[in-house]
Each structure stands twice: as structure tokens, then as C-alpha cells.
Amino acid sequence: MSSIDYSQKIPNNVNLNDDRTLQRALEGWQPNFLSWWDDMGPDGSQNFDVYLRTATSVDPQGWATFGHVKMPDYRWGIFLNPGEADRKIHFGDHKGEAAWADVPGEYRANLRRIIVTQGDTEPASVEQQRHLGLTCPSQYDLRNLFQVNVEEGRHLWAMVYLLHKYFGRDGREEGEALLERRSGQENNPRILQAFNEPTPDWLSFFMFTYFTDRDGKFQLCALAESSFDPLARTTKFMLTEEAHHMFVGESGVSRVIQRTCQMMNELKTDDPKKLREAGVIDLPTIQRYLNFHFSVTIDLFGADESSNAATFYSTGLKGRFEEGKRMDDHVLKGQTYPVLHVENGRLVEKQVPMLNALNEVLRDDYIKDSIAGVERWNKVIEKAGIPFRLKVPHKAFHRNIGSLSGAKISPDGQVISEAEWSARSPEWLPTAGDRQFVASLMGRVVAPGQFANWIAPPVMGINRQPVDFEYVRFA
Numbered sequence: 153m154s155s156i157d158y159s160q161k162i163p164n165n166v167n168l169n170d171d172r173t174l175q176r177a178l179e180g181w182q183p184n185f186l187s188w189w190d191d192m193g194p195d196g197s198q199n200f201d202v203y204l205r206t207a208t209s210v211d212p213q214g215w216a217t218f219g220h221v222k223m224p225d226y227r228w229g230i231f232l233n234p235g236e237a238d239r240k241i242h243f244g245d246h247k248g249e250a251a252w253a254d255v256p257g258e259y260r261a262n263l264r265r266i267i268v269t270q271g272d273t274e275p276a277s278v279e280q281q282r283h284l285g286l287t288c289p290s291q292y293d294l295r296n297l298f299q300v301n302v303e304e305g306r307h308l309w310a311m312v313y314l315l316h317k318y319f320g321r322d323g324r325e326e327g328e329a330l331l332e333r334r335s336g337q338e339n340n341p342r343i344l345q346a347f348n349e350p351t352p353d354w355l356s357f358f359m360f361t362y363f364t365d366r367d368g369k370f371q372l373c374a375l376a377e378s379s380f381d382p383l384a385r386t387t388k389f390m391l392t393e394e395a396h397h398m399f400v401g402e403s404g405v406s407r408v409i410q411r412t413c414q415m416m417n418e419l420k421t422d423d424p425k426k427l428r429e430a431g432v433i434d435l436p437t438i439q440r441y442l443n444f445h446f447s448v449t450i451d452l453f454g455a456d457e458s459s460n461a462a463t464f465y466s467t468g469l470k471g472r473f474e475e476g477k478r479m480d481d482h483v484l485k486g487q488t489y490p491v492l493h494v495e496n497g498r499l500v501e502k503q504v505p506m507l508n509a510l511n512e513v514l515r516d517d518y519i520k521d522s523i524a525g526v527e528r529w530n531k532v533i534e535k536a537g538i539p540f541r542l543k544v545p546h547k548a549f550h551r552n553i554g555s556l557s558g559a560k561i562s563p564d565g566q567v568i569s570e571a572e573w574s575a576r577s578p579e580w581l582p583t584a585g586d587r588q589f590v591a592s593l594m595g596r597v598v599a600p601g602q603f604a605n606w607i608a609p610p611v612m613g614i615n616r617q618p619v620d621f622e623y624v625r626f627a
Contacts, residue, residue, distance in 0.1 A: 156209060164229050165231050165232065174317055181327055186224065187331075193305070194278075194282055196285065199627030200625065202221060202222075202223055202299075203614065204219070204220075204221045205217065206221065206226065210389055218615045223298065230313040231389050238250070242377070242476060243377065243482035244468040244471075245483070247468075249379075253381055255319070262460075264326065266383075267383065268315070268329075270311055273347050274304045274307040275304070275308050275333075276342040276344075276347035277365075279342075281351050281357060281360075285298070286596060287354065287595065289603055292621075293404070295624055296396075297400075300396070300400060303393045306393070310389075311330075312327045314382060317382070335347055352591060355408060357401075362445075363448075366449070366518065367449050370514055371514075372391050377472070378468070379467075402525050406532055407607045407608040407609070408438065408608075409529055409532050409533060410532050410536075410608040411605075411608040412434065412606075413536035415430050417537070422435075424437065428589055437586050440579075440581055441582055442544070443549065450518065451552055451554075453512075455553055455554035456492070456511060456554040457491060457509060457555070458509075458510070458511050459508060466507060472517075488509075489512060490504075491509055494555075494559050497567050498567055519544065545580070549562065549563050549565070549580075562576070598626070601620025
């Protein structure tokens with residue numbers, strides 16, 4: 153089960169050629185996917201040979217190979233982690249029963265909704281990032297962008313396989329719809345708002361891959377607990393690929409900070425105007441970008457109180473992050489969890505049934521994980537001897553979903569007036585001027601080993617290659 157059959161039109165480890173109906177359906181979807189990739193994939197990249205990793209196994213010891221591949225020839229395929237013999241459901245009302253190999257009829261609509269929502273995020277991020285290759289800061293970064301893009305495409309395949317195999321005609325129609333929606337389009341946008349936001353520059357891309365791909369990690373971890381075994385096995389393998397996406401974000405922001413700190417020490421100034429004149433991104437601007445991407449991403453976890461979250465958990469469709477490590481009954485009836493709301497001009501906690509607060513539980517796990525990476529960025533600043541700290545804003549800041557939607561909360565968690573918000577939000581969120589300045593730095597650098605002025609080179613290359621390796625061969 154661990155090896156992948158590359159002799160087939162669609163590489164897979166699910167014995168696709170044993171199910172001719174499914175194989176024909178997916179081979180019918182494949183040209184539509186490639187047409188979408190030509191239209192909405194990385195702009196102008198069709199003839200590039202890119203040093204990409206391709207999954208060749210689901211064995212964690214050696215699951216991928218690296219080599220130069222023409223982008224449209226990348227072998228997108230369908231890969232599931234090996235099944236676990238006699239796997240049991242370990243949470244919710246069905247705890248202790250055998251995991252499901254097929255979709256129980258009563259949960260069909262909810263499972264389809266979960267898979268479609270996850271599937272919709274994958275092509276959306278490719279669409280958001282499609283023009284970034286035209287302004288890449290280096291060949292190394294261009295290659296990383298393309299690696300993220302092809303793997304988001306493969307994650308779309310992962311969800312479409314589940315829709316086709318387990319949901320019949322409804323699933324096939326949903327698979328087509330995943331190629332028809334467009335990020336940011338007014339008439340047919342992507343399902344989740346964060347995936348309709350533009351990603352116009354590389355600082356936004358690095359923040360997106362740090363914060364929003366981290367949301368992907370937590371959502372996939374919750375789905376990897378699912379009682380529906382094919383979904384659990386699919387998402388476990390997706391997580392293997394997702395780790396690189398977060399690395400691109402964390403290391404990218406770290407390198408931006410490193411270059412800024414270097415210039416601050418050279419010029420002996422922390423004046424944003426002077427630093428911008430020197431062609432680097434000042435730390436307060438980086439903080440504003442951080443505030444924006446963090447707050448938009450934590451909205452992706454949904455409302456703080458949700459009957460859907462309770463249903464998904466109780467019926468065994470979606471667990472918690474690291475469900476197996478939690479020391480409770482894994483049923484959660486009668487337990488409570490604190491959520492925030494505004495009362496008399498203050499943020500106050502109220503206890504609600506934990507089943508209804510599971511979005512908030514997952515959001516809080518995510519926030520802890522995000523803070524750890526921001527602290528690693530702060531170590532770069534500390535090492536440079538600069539007295540500045542980046543901070544994750546309060547989770548009530550700039551929220552547009554749930555009970556905190558539209559509340560005016562400062563980054564340190566104070567409820568403020570509409571007038572104060574209007575006056576001070578330019579200190580906290582990227583302004584049009586910030587975005588215009590960052591955009592002005594986005595010149596294309598593609599000579600091997602050369603880097604744009606606003607970002608430091610990485611410590612090492614990809615797959616032990618040198619930093620000045622020819623990661624992209626241009627036609």
C-alpha cells in the first residue's frame with residue numbers, strides 16, 4: 153500500500169484500476185483540472201523546469217523524490233496513508249465502534265460539506281498566489297512558491313477522489329464546482345472569506361503560508377481523527393506535505409526580519425522612513441501585516457459557539473487536535489469551555505458547553521502554536537540586539553465572525569470606541585501606503601544565488617542543494 157503506481161494516467165496507491173467506473177470519472181475530471189491549472193495556476197510558468205519534490209510513497213522514511221519537472225507535467229495523484237487494522241472510533245457517540253470504510257447515510261450531507269469546504273481552500277490559494285512568480289525575490293523562493301502551488305493542487309485531488317468515490321453524482325458535481333469557483337470573484341467566490349483575500353506581494357505570501365497554512369494543519373489534524381477512515385488516511389498524508397508550506401512562511405518572514413535588522417544596525421536607526429528609503433521593510437509594518445493575517449486566519453475556525461461543531465464531534469466526523477493525547481472521556485457531554493463576548497464595554501469570559509465551543513478549542517490550540525513561531529522571529533531580532541518585539545494580537549482583535557464580529561478591540565484586548573478604532577487602526581493594520589510601499593519592493597530576481605535587497609538568503613538550500621543551485625530553468 154505504501155508504494156505509488158506511476159504507470160497509470162493518475163498516479164495512485166488506491167488500486168484505482170480495480171474500479172473502472174471511478175477511474176473513468178477521475179480521468180474525465182483530469183483534463184478539466186489541467187485546464188483550470190493553465191488558466192489559474194502560476195502565471196507564465198508552463199515552460200519552466202522546476203526542482204520539485206514529488207510523492208513516490210507514503211512511507212515517512214522516504215516518501216518523495218526531487219528533480220526538475222515541467223510544471224504542467226507534475227504527477228498529481230491520489231495517496232492515502234496505509235490503513236490501520238481494526239481501527240476503532242475513539243471519540244463522540246460512536247466511541248469504541250469500528251471505524252467506517254464507507255459513508256453512513258445519515259452523515260452523508262455533513263461529511264460532503266466538510267470535504268468540499270476543505271477541498272475549496274486548495275485551488276483557492278493557488279489562485280491567490282498565481283501572479284507572485286512575476287515578482288519573486290530569488291530563484292530559491294520561486295521554487296518554494298511553485299512547490300506550495302503543486303501540492304495545493306494535489307490536495308485538491310485528494311478531496312476530489314473522496315467526493316467521486318463515496319458521494320456518487322453529488323460528489324462528481326461538487327468536484328466540478330471546485331474548479332468553477334474563483335478566489336475573490338464577486339459572483340462565484342471561494343467558500344471561506346480568507347481565501348478570497350488578495351495575496352499581492354511576498355510579505356503577504358509568507359504571512360499566508362505561516363498563518364493560513366497553519367490553519368490548514370489544525371483542520372487536517374482534526375479531520376485525521378475522523379471516524380470515516382478514508383478521510384482520516386487522506387488527511388494524514390496531506391499533513392506530510394503541509395509541513396513544507398509552513399516552513400516557507402516561517403523562514404520567509406524570518407529572512408525579511410533578518411535583513412531589516414541588518415540594515416537597522418548598519419544605518420544605526422529604527423526610523424521606518426529611513427529604513428524604507430534603504431529598501432527594507434520596517435518592523436512596525438511587519439507587525440501590521442502579522443496582525444492582519446493572524447486575525448483573518450483565526451476567523452477560519454468559525455463561530456466561537458457552533459451547533460455544527462458539536463454535531464461534527466458527537467457524530468465522529470471531526471475530532472480535536474491531537475484527540476488521542478487528551479485526558480478526558482472523549483464524549484464531552486456536561487463539560488464546559490470559556491468563550492469571550494463583550495459585556496458593558498469589557499471583554500468577559502462565559503462558560504458554554506464544550507461541545508458547542510469546539511471551534512474555540514481548536515482556535516486556542518492554533519494560537520499557542522502560532523505564538524511559538526512568532527517567538528522564534530523575536531529571537532532573530534534579539535540576536536541583532538534590537539529592542540523590538542513582534543506580538544500576536546489578542547484573539548478578539550479585528551474579528552469578523554462569531555460573537556466578536558465587528559467588535560472594536562485593540563491588539564492588547566481593550567474594548568474601544570468606533571472613533572478610537574478609526575483613529576488608531578492605521579497603527580494596527582496595513583494601510584494603503586504600507587501595501588503600496590511593499591509592492592514597490594517587488595522586483596523580480598532570478599539569477600541563481602541572487603536575492604532581492606529586502607530579504608536575507610536562507611541558511612541552506614532545498615534537499616541539501618546549495619543556495620545558488622539552479623532551482624528553476626527558464627524556457
